[in-house]
Amino acid sequence: MEIASAVVGKLLEYTVTPMGLQFDYRIFYESNVNKLKEKHRELGTKRESLRHVVNEARRNGEEILPDVVEWLQRVDELAGLADKFSQEDSRANVGCSCMSFINLWSRHQLSRRAKEMAEQVVKLKEEGKFDRVSYRQPLQWAATSSTSFYLRGEAFVSRVITLNGIIDALADITINMVGIYGLGGVGKTTLAKEVAKKAQGENLYDMVVMVEIKQNPNYRTIQREIAEMVGEESEVIRASRLCQRLKQEKKLLVILDDIWKGLDLRKIGIPLPDECKGCKILLTSRSEEVLCNEMNCKKNFNVGVLSEEEAWDLFKEKAELHDDSDSDLHTIASQVTKSCGGLPIAIVTIARALRSKNHFEWRDTLRHLQNPTLTHDTGATEVLHSSLKLSYDHLESKEMKLVFLLIAMLADNAHTDVLHNHCVGLGIFQGIYTIEGARDRLLTLIQKLKASCLLLQDTTFGDGFQMHDVVRAVALSIAYNEQNSFVVSNDKIYEWPDLRNCKFICLHYCDIKELPPKFSCPSLEALLLSCKETTMRIPEQFFEEMPSLRVMNLTGFDLSSLPATIILLTNLTTLCLDGCVLGDTAMIGELKNLKVLSLVESTIQQLPQELGQLTELQLLNLRGCINLEVIPENVISRLKKLEVLYLDDSFVEWQEGGLNSKTGNARVEELKHLTNLSTLYMHIPDASILPKNLSLDKLERYKLLAGDDWDWSSKYEASKTLKLKLNSSVHSEYGLKRLLERVEVLYLNELPGIKDVVYELNKRGFPYLKSLWIQNNAQIECIINSTHVAHACDAFPKLETLILANMMHLQKLCRGRLTMKSFGELRVIKVESCHQMRSLFSISLVRYFSQLEKIKISMLGFKIYITVILERNQPPSDGGYKRH
Structure with missing residues (x-):
């Protein structure tokens, strides 16, 4: 079973x-x-x-x-x-x-x-x-065809130098934000792209992102563009998430291109420099002020115009000109290039527009560039005009725009004093009622225009400026369209246009056979006419139909007899008759609203008594009037509102007290009545007539010469200058002692009773003095003697040049103690014919002369030149300097 x-x-x-x-x-x-x-x-x-x-x-x-x-x-x-x-x-x-x-x-x-x-x-x-x-993959920055030429080989050395400087600044661990500024169209964006390309190509940064900001920045748009570049979800990005994403980059360069005003980096989502050490930010702007003041850039690079050689090379490439081209075309092209003024956007745009064009088209463009007030415009100049017009439109105020246009219209005459006179006359500065206030405002606007790159710095002197030819061309076009101006320089006028709607007429050294009998200009506010020869006369009825005229500037005219119709100019506030032949000027006294009167380098011999009627006058300029011998007594004292008085290289026939009845000339004491005086340039050959109680402590700018043997040879000395040759001790001259406290340039000739310059003349040690010249003194043994004082002062902390000549008993520069600030800026010492001097200064004082560069000693017919190098060592055990 x-x-x-x-x-x-x-x-x-x-x-x-x-x-x-x-x-x-x-x-x-x-x-x-x-x-x-x-x-x-x-x-x-x-x-x-x-x-x-x-x-x-x-x-x-x-x-x-x-x-x-x-x-x-x-x-x-x-x-x-x-x-x-x-x-x-x-x-x-x-x-x-x-x-x-x-x-x-x-x-x-x-x-x-x-x-x-x-x-x-x-x-x-x-x-x-x-x-x-x-x-979105980070951009692989590649130069365009124009920029590759722009930086290729030796062609544009100026740009290569700037590029390398920017790269070095970005590599500096102490600098997190770098700026690039320059005129519109000068190539700032191009240069920024080259920086990006170089930074990425040489693996200086793990990631480089660049965003254009434009005039009205949209923070969400900026976020989206940066987010897409770094791979964030642009639709839902938030500033905090973007900031966290950017912080993940160990080496990141963010380029924000074309900034017009300050940006809140946190609002965008860009980490601040102190939050992310690996993040560097490069900004480009037309305004240095935006970079410095609003963005706090640690280092800024100015992108200037191209040199003539660089400009010509660029123009030839863009216009496809070759060495075997038509010689006539080369000649025109060379002139066109010069008219572009080294501005890349102008060169590239115009060269491309003229490529393969006929000769007459080249000539037409050249004519337009040289005469920018022509009513038609061409495609070749449209891009240039729109680029610079954008800078003009973005200026912060109406007054800045008008100052900019005035500078263009004044052309070569546009220096500070002339510009100031016109601004005051036109009432440009609302709410400012003093000459000094208007000057400060003007200098501020000029500085802002420089920072916006619409003006260039004139290196000749401090507040000087220049305007680029291309910028002037655009400015004149704007003035023509917006201010109904008619401006012509160095040209022939064949016929007069309809001037009824003109607000400004400026004719600079034009070829004019004769002026029309009168100008029918009911809207005219400023009239500037200058002649090459002083034979041109003004017709008698010329001023009949100029009811609105506020500023009139006539240069080089024969005005030996003033036209009677000048008294109809009841609104005139500025009158300049510089370089004119003048005779009887009594009618000027009828112009009761005048604030500015300038007769610079005119032939005037005597001021009229009627000038005292100008009770609104704030500025009187008689500079260079070498024929002026008579200023009637009590004319100056009646000008109660006068703030500025220029008498340099001019009137010197001052009356002594009330004794000299022969001339009836002005007395220095009349200056006491000018309680508003802030600027004074004058020469008093006889120092003995100086009032003992003349108070000049309100002066902001002054050039005063007291005593003979002085001249006005140096036009560009500091605005606080004294040249003194006194027969008595300066102790008694209270007004001068107050000026000594603020003086910047000081000449001392003789000086009886003075043995110690510092502790007898100015116990504060001359805190603002930059240049000191002492000569012909038989009593001074040293410049500073602090042996008799308990506390030494800071002596000459800003002094740069010291010249000692013919000081018979001068033994050494200093005795006693010095403070560490004493002589801290001294660069040059010159000693001549000081035969008692055995040593200039002891070796123990070397440490005070940290900036000293040169010593020149001339004695008994021998001259010794010594170049001094002082090297600062660390730590400063014995003063911190080594002498070679």
Whole structure:
């Protein structure tokens, strides 16, 4: 029975059990395979949708995220396995009717694989949920055709130097923010792109991003552009998230191009320099003021215009001129290039526009560039005009715009004093009623125009300025359109245009045979006429129809007899008759609203008594009137509002007290009545007539010469200058002692009773003095003697030049103690004919002369030149200097 049971069991195992398994596997097999097919179909749909997104991103130049690329590869691999499975499934179904054991086993294996593969498909589908599939690759900065020339080889050395300077500044660990500024169209953006290219090409930074800011920055737009560059989701980016993203970069350069005003970096999402040491920021702007004051850039680079050689090379390349080109065309092209003034945007734009054009088109463009007030415009100059006009439109105030246009209209006469006179006359500065206040405001605006790169610094003297020729051309075009100006310089006027609507007429040294009998200009506010020869006369009725005239500037005219109609100019506030032939000027006294009267270098011999009627006069300029011998007594004292009086190289016939009835001339004492006087330039040859109680302590600017032997040879000396040759001790001259406290340039000739310059003349040590010249003194033994004082003062802390001549008893420079600030800026010492001097200063004083560069000693016919080098050593154990 047990054997029979075992046999029956085995039989059931090989017959009934396979039949059951076959039934079960058939049911589960179809379910698993169908599920696999369904999930695989869903995955395929998702794959195709994702591929469309990926292809679109690639067409947009974006890089696909590695996770997305890997997922698509895995999907493709799984699809291959699924196709193979389908083939095996078909073969298994072919033998399905025979119900063989092998067939059942195969179906079992396929069923299990189908189930596993379905699970893989589900898992892979879940992993395919991506927030984004691509990112914008950081820009690979490449120079354009123009910029590659711009920096190629030796062509543009000036730009290469600036480029290297910027790279060095960015590499400086102490500098986190660098600025580039310059005139519109000078190439700031181009240079910034070259910095980006160099920084990325030499692996100076892991990432470089550059965004154009423009006039009215949109913080969200800036965020989006930066975010896209660094791979953030631009649609939902926030400043904090962007900031965190940027902080992840160890070395990051952010370039913000074309900034017009200060930006809140935090609001954008750019980390501040102290928050992220690896982040460097490069800014470009037309305004140095924005970079310095609003963005606090630690170092700024000015991008100037090109040199003539650089400009010519660039123009030839863009205009496709060759050495074998037409010589006449070369001549015109050279003139066109010079008219572009080295401004790259002008050179490139005009050169391209004239490429392959006819000679007459070249000549027409040149004529337009040289005469910008022509009413027509050309395509060649349109881009240039719009670029610079944008800078003009962005000026912060109406008064700054008008000052800018005035500078252009004044042309070569646009120096500070002349410009100031016109601004006062036109009433440009609202709310400012003093000459000194107007001057301060004007200098402030000039500085702002320099910072905006619309003016250039004139290196001749401190507050000087220049205007680029191309900028002037655009400014004159604006003045023509906006201010109804008529401006002509050094040209022939064949016929007079209709001037009825003109507000400004400026004719500079034009070829004019004669003026019309009168100008019918009811709207005219400023009239500037200058002649090459002093033979041109003004017609008698010339001023009949100029009721609105406020400023009149006539230069080089024969006005020996003033036109009677001048008294009709009742609104005139500024009258300049510089360089004119003048006779009887009594009619000027009828112009009761005059605030400024300038007769510089005119032939006037006597001021009229009627001048005292100008009770509103604030500025009287008689500079260079070498023929002026008479200023009637009490004329000056009646000018109660006078603030500025220039008499340099002019009137010197001052009356002594009330004794000299022969001349009836002005007395120095009359200055006491000018309580508003802030500027005084004058020469009093006889110092003995100086009033003992003359108070000049309100003077802000002064050049006073007292005593003979002085001249006005140096025009550009400091605005606080004294040249004194006194017959008595300066102790008694209270007014002069107050001026000595603030003087910047001081000449002392003789000085009876003075043995110690510092402690007898100014116990504060002359804190502002920059240049000192002492000569012809027989009593001074040393310049500073502190042996008799308890506390030494800071003597000459700003002095740069010291000249000692013919000091018969001078023995040495100093006696006693000095403070460490004494002589701290001294660079040059000159000693001549001081025969009692045995030593200039002791070796122990060397440490005080930290800036000394040169000593010149001339005695007994011998001259010795000594170049001094003082090297500061650390630590300063013995004063910190080594002498060579």
